Structures are given as structure tokens and as C-alpha cells.
Amino acid sequence: MTKTMMLLLALPATLVALPAAAQVMAPADYVAIAGASDLYEITSSRIVLETTTDPALRRFAQMMVTHHAKTTADVKAAAAKSGVAPPPPALNPLQTELVAELQAESGPARDAAYIAQQKTAHGQALAVQKAYAKEGTAPALKAAATRTVPVVQSHIAMLMKM
Amino acid sequence: MNRSIATQSAHGLLGLALLTTSAGVLAQSSNSVNAPPPPPPPAVSTAPAKPAADMQAVLDAMAALGAQPIERLTPVKARLQPTAADGAHAVMRRQGVSTAPDPTVTTKDIAYGSDAMQYARVYRPAAAAPGGAPLPVVVYYHGGGWVIADVNVYDATPRLLAKQLNAIVVSVEYRHAPEAKFPAQHEDAANAYRWVLRNAAAWAGDPARIVLAGESAGGNLAVATAIYARDNRLTAPLHILSVYPIANSDMTLPSKRDAANAKPLNTAMLAWFGHYWAKSMADMRDPRIDLVRADLHGLPPTTIVNAHIDPLRSDGETLAAALRTAGVPVEQRTFPAVTHEFFGLGKVVRGAYDAENYAVARVSAAIAR
Numbered sequence: 001m002t003k004t005m006m007l008l009l010a011l012p013a014t015l016v017a018l019p020a021a022a023q024v025m026a027p028a029d030y031v032a033i034a035g036a037s038d039l040y041e042i043t044s045s046r047i048v049l050e051t052t053t054d055p056a057l058r059r060f061a062q063m064m065v066t067h068h069a070k071t072t073a074d075v076k077a078a079a080a081k082s083g084v085a086p087p088p089p090a091l092n093p094l095q096t097e098l099v100a101e102l103q104a105e106s107g108p109a110r111d112a113a114y115i116a117q118q119k120t121a122h123g124q125a126l127a128v129q130k131a132y133a134k135e136g137t138a139p140a141l142k143a144a145a146t147r148t149v150p151v152v153q154s155h156i157a158m159l160m161k162m
Numbered sequence: 163m164n165r166s167i168a169t170q171s172a173h174g175l176l177g178l179a180l181l182t183t184s185a186g187v188l189a190q191s192s193n194s195v196n197a198p199p200p201p202p203p204p205a206v207s208t209a210p211a212k213p214a215a216d217m218q219a220v221l222d223a224m225a226a227l228g229a230q231p232i233e234r235l236t237p238v239k240a241r242l243q244p245t246a247a248d249g250a251h252a253v254m255r256r257q258g259v260s261t262a263p264d265p266t267v268t269t270k271d272i273a274y275g276s277d278a279m280q281y282a283r284v285y286r287p288a289a290a291a292p293g294g295a296p297l298p299v300v301v302y303y304h305g306g307g308w309v310i311a312d313v314n315v316y317d318a319t320p321r322l323l324a325k326q327l328n329a330i331v332v333s334v335e336y337r338h339a340p341e342a343k344f345p346a347q348h349e350d351a352a353n354a355y356r357w358v359l360r361n362a363a364a365w366a367g368d369p370a371r372i373v374l375a376g377e378s379a380g381g382n383l384a385v386a387t388a389i390y391a392r393d394n395r396l397t398a399p400l401h402i403l404s405v406y407p408i409a410n411s412d413m414t415l416p417s418k419r420d421a422a423n424a425k426p427l428n429t430a431m432l433a434w435f436g437h438y439w440a441k442s443m444a445d446m447r448d449p450r451i452d453l454v455r456a457d458l459h460g461l462p463p464t465t466i467v468n469a470h471i472d473p474l475r476s477d478g479e480t481l482a483a484a485l486r487t488a489g490v491p492v493e494q495r496t497f498p499a500v501t502h503e504f505f506g507l508g509k510v511v512r513g514a515y516d517a518e519n520y521a522v523a524r525v526s527a528a529i530a531r
Contacts, residue, residue, distance in 0.1 A: 023198035023236050033242070093228040094244045097252050101261045109262035116263050120314040124242055131195045131238040153278070160271040160281065 027138040031079045035089030037125045041068040047102045048114040074144050082138035115162050126152045193340050195238040200437040202430050210424040211471050214499035216511045221425050224249035233430040240310050246426050246503035253510045267324045274357040283313045285324035285331040296368035298329040298529040301358050305378025307435030308339045308347045318506035326522045330367040332358050339439035348450050351383040352390045374399040381407030386450045388461050401528035402464040405505045406474045409453040411446045415476035427502035429473045454480050458488035465524040466494040467517050472502040
């Protein structure tokens, strides 16, 4: 049998090879990403609360501050149970830029920029929480992610009406 | 000619198969967003062409925002990466330009299916008089290789089209891979098209004046949905606007070599996307993906926009040739010194401004009564 034929015969077997094991984010990674996401939510919501005159948006932003402070505390407690001692949450460069963009806007433009940013950020937050809730390796953090998923989903449902 | 294309394709596909199977992983992964990336294809030393200074500024801003190579990430991490739209916003802020959405276009999110991802953002020109003549309707599909990005990331183009065409633009979200693999995206695109035809009148749109549009993976969906509409005897779109579509699975095409190391899209990312959206190698040969080998007869007049520094440039160029062979009126333009994702960045990139004007003029002529 020629080498080429062997290669061709070997191919289908390779094609049905089982997918490699999941490459779930490390517990400390999850804690840092979730913490940064909450911090961005709280920071951006406080900026819009400084200026907005829209009562519905004000209620939403206040709810974001409350809910995301709660999820931060939840993840922090779960991190301690999981033996993860993360540094305090910090914004990543993209979140820092998003905050600067909100600060650069005023009036209704800031409200609109805030809503647009929230829609993107909540989609990303849901992706992170669902991913860790599904396959996370630290049980306490996995439970925290599972509790956070419906919270983020409820925010997304509200944002769809905005 | 068809035969030589087919042979070339088989060779290219095999190349892709070998690239993605070299570590025992198929161009197939689990449905997990934590599934590891495929082994990267062998490095190619070809340097891409140099972007114009204003395009480079957007790429530099993406890097400054922390953009990592997508092809080395899991899907969930890839979805957190800064996008070209983020880079453009950073440049706009530095230039003192507002990043807030243009308020002369309003939006409403509406579900078209039971999955959370099956919704659409309906853009409407705020100035359109209530009770006025029905507006033309553009059905738009966003890009992101069917794995990353969403309607939020791709806000610029639908907003611009709504304003400049004085049209309703329906930007369709769809289920993403790897959670839902091919053909879930094509099924959602087709179902959303049917849904738009049923609902356009209720939104003061004209269901007889429809345009299909999309960028990148969405540029593919626009053409694939036009084929679906033809085959299912649905109202045909008046025009297709396909911006740098995925349209040719041959991995040996010139642009997949000369733009192999381009940003923000490189050839390795194309294999990475395929690893997550495809169930099998056969999916890559499916005519809904490999549009150049689909039956293209009877499709509406089409405009294809490409960027020169883009591994998908040859996809657009070969799709234009295939459409022409099938007798479809088609115009294709490759814009110089710009990269993938340039379309929609017209506020900060001159080449994008030119491409947007070109596309708007083409669609505008098609929908004029």
C-alpha cells in the first residue's frame, strides 16, 4: 500500500476523532473577567445616572448598579470557597475606552451610547457566565455563574425593549 | 472551467482538512464555547499590503485595546475581543467625533423565533412620516464568521443604510456556532426573510421592494438567502449587496495567500471559524457555503464590495465571475489600501466612505421607482 493511500484511508478516522477536552477558563480567569464586567456595568451606569433625565433609563441604571454589586459579592464569596484570591476587579483596556466614550458624550447622546454599550456588554457577559456555568471546574464558582445567568438574561430582556 | 475550479477546490479543501486535522481534531468541534481552537495552520511569511494611514489607525487602536489573535482563543474568549468597530470608536473619540448612535435612525428589537438569538433589530429613519408611502426594506445579516460578533457590533452599516436609502433595515441576529452549527445560521436567515415578507407592511415597509445585504459571513447569507427565495418562490429581492462574502471554500485562492497575515482577518481565522461552524468537511462543500459552485441562475442584480487587504478578496472576485457566468448582472469593486471590516467605518476611513457611497448609490438605483 502506498503512503498516499494510507493517508487517504487514515483521513476518515481522523475526521471522526472525538473533540478535544474543553479548554475552560481557569477559575482565577473567570473571577477576573466577571469582576471586570461587573465593574464596567457599575461604572458606566453611574456615569449615565449623573446626567440622564429619562426616568426609565434611570431605573435601569440604578438596577444595574445594585445587581452587579450583588453578583460581584457573590463571585467574591465563591472565589474564597474555591481557594482563589483574586486582586480587586479592574477594567480592561476596552472597558476603560468605553467608559471614556460615555464621559465624552452628554445629554440624550450619552443615554443612547450607554444603551448601545449595555447591549453589547450584556451579550458578552452572558457568553462568559453560560460558558463557566456549563463547564467551570471550581464548583462554588460554577454555582455562582449558574445563578448569574438568569440575572444577565433578565437585563437583556429589558434592553431589548430599549 | 468548472472542472478546473472543482479540482482546485478539492485540493484546497484537502489542504484545509490537513491543516485542521494535524493534531487529530477535525474541522469540527463540540458545541461548547470552551472548545479549544484548532492547531494553527503553518506560518506563512507573506507580508500583507500596507493599509492607508486612516485604516492603520483603526488597526492600531484595536491592538491598543488589547486585541489577541482570535485563532488561538476559545469561542467565548474570542467573543470578548475588541472589534474593528471598537477600534473605530476609539479613533473617533480621539478626533472629538461622537460615538453615540445617530439619533436620526431609531431601532426596535423584535423576536422572529423562539431561540433567544432569533431576533432582529429594525432600523427606521426617524424622519419617515407616519402614514407616508411605504419604505423599501433591506434585510441585513451581520458578520463574525458565524461564531463571534452580533447585531450590536455591526450597527454602523444598517444604521447608515436606513438613513441614506430612507429605508427600513432589518438587521437579523441568528444562532451562532459552535452552540448551533451549520446550517442553523442559513435556516435562521431564511426564516427571518420569510418573517420580514410577512411583517414588512405592518412596519410601513413595502414587501415588494426588498433588498438583501450582509457583510462577511452575512454577505454569504445575503446571497444564500436570495437563492433560497428563488428556490421557494418567495418574493425576490430587487438587489443583493454582498460585502466581502465568504463564498469560495478553496483555501488556495490568491488572497488567502497574499493576505494570509492581514488584520483584522487572517487566513488562520477562516480555518478557526470553519472548525466551529462546520459539522463535517462536507459542509464546506455545501453550495450554501461554497457559493461559487451553487446554481446562481436567476438571482437579482448584485453588488459585491471587497477590500484589497483581505483573505476573502478572492471569494468576492470569484463569486462575481460565477454570477456573471450565470447571467446575473453584477458589479464588483475591490477598494485599495483597506482591510476586512473597513465597510461601515466611513466616519474615520476614507476608503470606507467611498465604498459606502458606492454601495448606497447602487442599491438606491435598484429600489428607485
